[in-house]
Amino acid sequence: MRTHTVKTATLDQQVIEAGSGPLVVLIHGFPELSISWRAQVRALADAGYRVVAPDMRGYGGTTGPGQRTQDHTLPQLVEDTVALVAALGETQAVVVGHDWGAPVAWHCALMRPDIFRAVAGLSVPFQPRSESGPPIPAMRALAQRVGRGELYIVRFQEMADQIQFDADPAAALRKCFWSYDGATPAADRATGFIPAGLSLMESVSDDAVLPPWMGDDLFAEYVAAFSARGFKQPMDWYRCMDLNWERMADLQGRKITVPALFMVGEHDPARHYSGRHEKTLGDWATELRGNHVIAGAAHWLQQERPDQVNRLLLDFLAGLDV
Structure with missing residues (x-):
């Protein structure tokens, strides 16, 4: 596992990276960093994948333009991830996100299924754009x-x-x-x-x-x-949440069509305000292959229960080419 900087079309992204094989990108949330994924980087690299976890825009060692509040929208975060895949010399990746990283990952799959061939979300299910307002x-x-x-x-x-x-x-x-x-x-x-x-x-x-x-x-x-x-x-x-709503009107009603996985801790506080979307996730992620509640865990899922998370991710990845 090494830490280095990848110069992309949008940012200079500090990443931790290990392994070789099909690319998996791990996206952290708030208040996290790429180091939140160390257990997954090790396990997935050992299983034959090239695993890259970036510090996301505004975090840690990642630098570049975009200091204004309006420079942190979901379309820009998706663009950062697309640019990272390209800068790594790859054309496709599986994207995995936790907390705020989950909406980024879901929207990577929603907006660019040509690049992101599968998606996994931790803690926060996909939430479709509401027709009623921001x-x-x-x-x-x-x-x-x-x-x-x-x-x-x-x-x-x-x-x-x-x-x-x-x-x-x-x-x-x-x-x-x-x-x-x-x-x-x-x-x-x-x-x-x-x-x-x-x-x-x-x-x-x-x-x-x-x-x-x-x-x-x-x-x-x-x-x-x-x-x-x-x-x-x-x-x-x-x-930028209301700005996201304004800028993504073209995504109204669009569904995620690549293979998808979701997992959440039984006691995750996020379930108090986003949990209702767990029940409808299969309506919006049409290739949902797992919707798991991990007993006893709460929000920091990949660090609280690394072995369970790794097993679910590896089973999901292994099934993509079957």
Whole structure:
């Protein structure tokens, strides 16, 4: 496994890479990095695949144009992934995404099935474009309807939480990882909804500790990366959600036709606000070959349950050419 920079048509992407064979691209979410996939890079490379996990736009060691909020839309993130495949000298890849990386992966398969021959999503199912309007007003309405404060996604549209994250990246990361982890007591686990009058940081106990799978050395890598880059660009992904809706009208009603796989942790907080799409996933991913709930896990699926995730991915990949 090596870390290096790939110069692409859109960005200079820092990646971790291992193996040779058919290409698999692993896309991380928030607040993650390419290192979130180390267990999968090893396992898939050992099984005969060329595996590449990039730091995504605005994260870690990846640099290039696009500092403005509007430079972080889904079409641009798909374009970054297309450009990465091309810069690696490949014409096709299987794309796998976790958390925010899952919508990127789903849309890679939706928009460029000629390049992305199969797709797997972790934690976040494919969510088709709504005909009724953009997502942020709908999320505000959902929070009002259930009377649980406000979704963190809506909070991230403003600067207040970003300022707190930037002021203490170690505390912010520790609280995020702890509150979305399956080993955290259910009463302390996040729901995605933040009580009125509190910030995300204030809504999570100061007693938060690192999850069992997060060693001090690994955590130090996350802290160093986010201390250097800050949280502005990662949060800009959230701030482009309504812009995504505006720019992707041409995708209304389009379905994913390549082989697809989905897995989610039983206790993943994301299921509180995106779980309903798990039931309809097969309607939109017409070649869905697995829809798995991993018992006892929560959000950081590939790090909480690496052996199970690796087995599901390897079985899926092995079946593509059968």
